[in-house]
Amino acid sequence: MFPMHFQLLQACLLLLACLTTLVVGTSNSSTSTGEHAANFFGRHDSTSGHTNNWAVLVCASRYWFNYRHMANALGMYRTVKRLGIPDSNIILMLADDVACNTRNKFAGSVYAEAGRRLDLYGENIEVDYRGYEVTVENFIRLLTGRVDPSMPRSKRLLTDDRSNIFVYMTGHGGNEFLKFQDQEEISAFDIADAFEQMWQKKRYNEILFMIDTCQANTMYSQFYSPNILSTGSSEIGENSYSYENDNDIGVSVIDSYTHYVLKFMEGINKTSQTSMQDLFNSYDPVKIHSHPGIGSDLFHRPLDKALITDFFGGVAQAEVFPSQEDACLIGHHESGSTSLPFAPESGAPSLPVVTSPSTLTVEMHVWDSQWKEVRKWFSVFVVGCLVSWVSFVR
Amino acid sequence: MLLIPIPLLSQGTYIDENALQPAQVNTYWNWGDVHTADLHMYQLDGIVDRNLTSEQRAEFFRMEFSKLGLAASTQNYTFTTSKGTISGNNAYAVMSSPRAAGTEAMVISASWLSTAGHGALNVRGISTVLSLAAFLKDYSLWAKDIIFVISDDYLHGMHAWLNAYHGTIPSNLHTDPLEHISGVIWTALNIDYSGHSFSHLGVFHEGLNGRLPNQDLINSFRFISHYTGGLPMTVYDHLEPADLVDRWSEWSVLPSWTPAFIRRSPQLQQYEYRARNVVRHIGYQARGMCSGVHGLFHQFRIDAITIFAVPAKGPHGFHALGKIVESTLRTMNNLLERLHASFFFYILTSPGTFLKIGMFLPSAILVSVAMLFKGLGEWVDAGWVREVSEVSLKGTGSLEKEPKTKDTWRNRRRPMLSVLITMVATHVLGVLVFNLLCSRRFDENRSFFVPAILAAVSMIPPALLPLLPKNTPEVAPSSVLLKSSNLCLASTVISIMSLLNFSLAAMLALTMGVPLATSSRSSSMTTSLLRYAAYCILAWGWLVLLPEEVESAIWNWEVLGVWFAPFVCIVYAPLVMQAGIVCLQGSS
Numbered sequence A: 001m002f003p004m005h006f007q008l009l010q011a012c013l014l015l016l017a018c019l020t021t022l023v024v025g026t027s028n029s030s031t032s033t034g035e036h037a038a039n040f041f042g043r044h045d046s047t048s049g050h051t052n053n054w055a056v057l058v059c060a061s062r063y064w065f066n067y068r069h070m071a072n073a074l075g076m077y078r079t080v081k082r083l084g085i086p087d088s089n090i091i092l093m094l095a096d097d098v099a100c101n102t103r104n105k106f107a108g109s110v111y112a113e114a115g116r117r118l119d120l121y122g123e124n125i126e127v128d129y130r131g132y133e134v135t136v137e138n139f140i141r142l143l144t145g146r147v148d149p150s151m152p153r154s155k156r157l158l159t160d161d162r163s164n165i166f167v168y169m170t171g172h173g174g175n176e177f178l179k180f181q182d183q184e185e186i187s188a189f190d191i192a193d194a195f196e197q198m199w200q201k202k203r204y205n206e207i208l209f210m211i212d213t214c215q216a217n218t219m220y221s222q223f224y225s226p227n228i229l230s231t232g233s234s235e236i237g238e239n240s241y242s243y244e245n246d247n248d249i250g251v252s253v254i255d256s257y258t259h260y261v262l263k264f265m266e267g268i269n270k271t272s273q274t275s276m277q278d279l280f281n282s283y284d285p286v287k288i289h290s291h292p293g294i295g296s297d298l299f300h301r302p303l304d305k306a307l308i309t310d311f312f313g314g315v316a317q318a319e320v321f322p323s324q325e326d327a328c329l330i331g332h333h334e335s336g337s338t339s340l341p342f343a344p345e346s347g348a349p350s351l352p353v354v355t356s357p358s359t360l361t362v363e364m365h366v367w368d369s370q371w372k373e374v375r376k377w378f379s380v381f382v383v384g385c386l387v388s389w390v391s392f393v394r
Numbered sequence B: 001m002l003l004i005p006i007p008l009l010s011q012g013t014y015i016d017e018n019a020l021q022p023a024q025v026n027t028y029w030n031w032g033d034v035h036t037a038d039l040h041m042y043q044l045d046g047i048v049d050r051n052l053t054s055e056q057r058a059e060f061f062r063m064e065f066s067k068l069g070l071a072a073s074t075q076n077y078t079f080t081t082s083k084g085t086i087s088g089n090n091a092y093a094v095m096s097s098p099r100a101a102g103t104e105a106m107v108i109s110a111s112w113l114s115t116a117g118h119g120a121l122n123v124r125g126i127s128t129v130l131s132l133a134a135f136l137k138d139y140s141l142w143a144k145d146i147i148f149v150i151s152d153d154y155l156h157g158m159h160a161w162l163n164a165y166h167g168t169i170p171s172n173l174h175t176d177p178l179e180h181i182s183g184v185i186w187t188a189l190n191i192d193y194s195g196h197s198f199s200h201l202g203v204f205h206e207g208l209n210g211r212l213p214n215q216d217l218i219n220s221f222r223f224i225s226h227y228t229g230g231l232p233m234t235v236y237d238h239l240e241p242a243d244l245v246d247r248w249s250e251w252s253v254l255p256s257w258t259p260a261f262i263r264r265s266p267q268l269q270q271y272e273y274r275a276r277n278v279v280r281h282i283g284y285q286a287r288g289m290c291s292g293v294h295g296l297f298h299q300f301r302i303d304a305i306t307i308f309a310v311p312a313k314g315p316h317g318f319h320a321l322g323k324i325v326e327s328t329l330r331t332m333n334n335l336l337e338r339l340h341a342s343f344f345f346y347i348l349t350s351p352g353t354f355l356k357i358g359m360f361l362p363s364a365i366l367v368s369v370a371m372l373f374k375g376l377g378e379w380v381d382a383g384w385v386r387e388v389s390e391v392s393l394k395g396t397g398s399l400e401k402e403p404k405t406k407d408t409w410r411n412r413r414r415p416m417l418s419v420l421i422t423m424v425a426t427h428v429l430g431v432l433v434f435n436l437l438c439s440r441r442f443d444e445n446r447s448f449f450v451p452a453i454l455a456a457v458s459m460i461p462p463a464l465l466p467l468l469p470k471n472t473p474e475v476a477p478s479s480v481l482l483k484s485s486n487l488c489l490a491s492t493v494i495s496i497m498s499l500l501n502f503s504l505a506a507m508l509a510l511t512m513g514v515p516l517a518t519s520s521r522s523s524s525m526t527t528s529l530l531r532y533a534a535y536c537i538l539a540w541g542w543l544v545l546l547p548e549e550v551e552s553a554i555w556n557w558e559v560l561g562v563w564f565a566p567f568v569c570i571v572y573a574p575l576v577m578q579a580g581i582v583c584l585q586g587s588s
Helices: A004-031 A033-044 A064-082 A134-143 A188-200 A216-220 A256-265 A276-281 A322-335 A366-393 B032-051 B054-068 B124-137 B156-166 B215-229 B266-286 B318-333 B357-383 B419-437 B440-444 B446-467 B478-500 B502-518 B524-541 B547-560 B564-587
Strands: A052-059 A089-093 A161-171 A177-179 A184-187 A204-211 A228-232 A242-246 A251-255 A293-295 B072-082 B083-096 B102-110 B145-151 B173-177 B184-192 B198-205 B234-235 B303-312 B346-350 B351-354 B383-392 B404-411
Touching: A004 A134, A052 A064, A052 A134, A052 A177, A052 B446, A064 A089, A064 A161, A064 A251, A064 A256, A089 A134, A134 A184, A134 A188, A161 B173, A177 B156, A184 A188, A188 A204, A188 A216, A188 B083, A188 B419, A188 B440, A204 A216, A216 A228, A216 A322, A242 B173, A251 A256, A251 B054, B032 B124, B032 B318, B054 B083, B054 B124, B054 B145, B083 B124, B083 B156, B102 B124, B102 B156, B102 B318, B124 B145, B124 B184, B124 B318, B145 B156, B156 B173, B156 B547, B184 B318, B198 B215, B198 B318, B215 B234, B215 B303, B215 B318, B234 B346, B266 B346, B266 B502, B346 B524, B351 B357, B357 B383, B357 B478, B357 B502, B419 B440, B419 B446, B419 B547, B446 B524, B446 B564, B478 B502, B478 B564, B502 B564, B524 B564, B547 B564
Parallel strands: A052 A089, A052 A161, A161 A204, A204 A228, B102 B145, B102 B184, B184 B303, B198 B234
Antiparallel strands: A177 A184, A228 A293, A242 A251, B072 B083, B072 B173, B083 B145, B198 B303, B346 B351, B383 B404
């Protein structure tokens, strides 16, 4: 009985010693908390420089037979919400006449696949612009911020020059236009001008414009404002086709392009390092039955450095600014590497979200990391010895 | 016109309305429902055996609907015609849409008698409607009310019901207002299934007065029949040559002595098949008749067709029919507005091909335009007279020469008054004859009145002719003027008719085109009298030669309001008579 207890005590002591060395080593090697913060928030390896994410999802058609467009928009809604954009930052424009349509056999549900496994119209849907509110005027007012003072916050795009906006549109369109509810059209020029106004009024950092309609690629052909990455489902003269239809619902449930984009997105989580380039590489014109286009000429970052989560994720990315004393020193190091239009200016303390303590050092010694490795493996070795010793004694 | 059936002119049918989404649903009509239909059929057989009255039958149907919990009622109606009264009883039920406001409705109907004729009873069609009522009630996805109507007899039952529903009760119909009313009816399906089983589903689409339903309805039905039901649709009960490989010779009009390679030529068979469809279509449309109960709906702007189960030894029955009707209803249910996208003017040459109005209209319009030019030519000719006068040339040394003749053209007056009086008189005569035909006395003493009318109409013009002013050289002969105005009027009539009812215009172009253009005076009295007699027969001969047609046309006019009978009496016959008078005037 006793020796057994003694042995256990011994083992515990040894383990304690081990841990102590580990902790001491850590505190010794810790460069600074600021570094930690930077590591933590900067783990996305992002070069975007944005601090908030917004999504504008527009379904421009209505009526029962356009079920699939509603499902497209709701599918995107689910994805951006899942990846972390809160409802307050999602503007959903939806005719919203299918879920409770009398023709809907599954009342109160919208499905985007033939098996009806996932109800996109769950209990937590916030449609901001509904039914007849989905108009060209409202859309442009929303983008440019020219709304009535009485407009509630949920219907406003409260973005700033650090906002990454994901704009998704779907509906029936043609060469350089998209039809809104069989009543009016928005042209590619209208959207291009709205984006330019947003740029001039510093309402965005970057925009991802995605559109699924017939001849969709013409819709972004007129953009001229910087930092817009655009993609569409089909070339000029091409139709975008639906992917499948559910024989109990009785109509097509999703469009091909959106289906494959959403399928790709299902493999993405909040910490994913997948880039926009990977998304674009996943486009398969044979499966989609049209040729998706990519408009990256206005976008200044390399596509393989632009993360999916820069647009789809709701990343509260923090900027880490040095304190005033170190500002000059850091400015030296960073000025060469920034390529962002909104490179943080070292003298502006109003923007930072997290301010670093004064002990921040910039140099990262190679020796530090090696010491970390040695410690790691040493503790593993010690624990291994302990375990084998205990088992042998028994 | 002979070119119309050529396959090259036809184009493929397609669905134009986005909302329809045909044949995209799973159907749930199953063998249990077929069993219900079978049970209904046995009950109906019992009714037929017991020889129940129309009223008892309607009461039975009302009870059956009530048992399902539907708002059901019966309607008693009486039509008064020159041949006595026609009365009957309809039964109907309204299934309210569970989730919609009930402002729109669809109709599924079956009449007691079948289109197949010879007193065939539509027992299976009615069984289908009764069991569909039980089946459709269990679904909550109807955006429109569904009205089930079992109409009495063949046509007049539904006519009375529709008029009562829309509150347009004509003066000769006596009926009470309907007890249950739903919304605006958009589409209707009439089910006609009289045989034991069927191999094809035929579609009948011609409505009263040449109206046609929107082609989208037929095309959707064809899709659904093909993809959901798995059986082919045909136009009318005409099977396609491909379906009748070995039996085609029985159908073909080509005599058996023609060489086999001609009879078996696919192009010729295809032509004959299409020609048969076109002829049948023109036969219905020109007379303004409807080819089934569905045709009564069109006047209320309801798109409707009859689904006719072409009798055969098999293999299909209630199961296929129920599935197809269910799926068609789902498609009709998807409609957001009335059918408007596709064609209203077309000729179905085969189930999958049709002729646009632009392809067939010229055939009638060309004749009409030719008549117009001929008439205008006559008018111009009438205004000028050629005078040959002797001119003596006073030139020196030319006395021994023959005097030269010189033609001069001289204007002359063209008095239109007598011509117009003649024309108006013939039309008035037509009105009188029509009134007489519709009177009760005509029906009672048919054998007396027919020859009497014929004699009167052919004798009156020659008798009154001397009253007209004589021709003088100063004025144009009235026969030429009459011919010119007659041709112009006929041309106008054909042009207008071609837009309202192409088939009727085509028939007018055939019957009036050449005869009216060639009417002319003749030098000999006998020739002109013979010609006049020929025109008289062309104008009024149908009184003697086609008594059944006369009877049905008058019945159609009195009960259903088909204006073929008055049109023939008041427009067609007088026009031909005017051509006859042209012949007479010349000779006198």
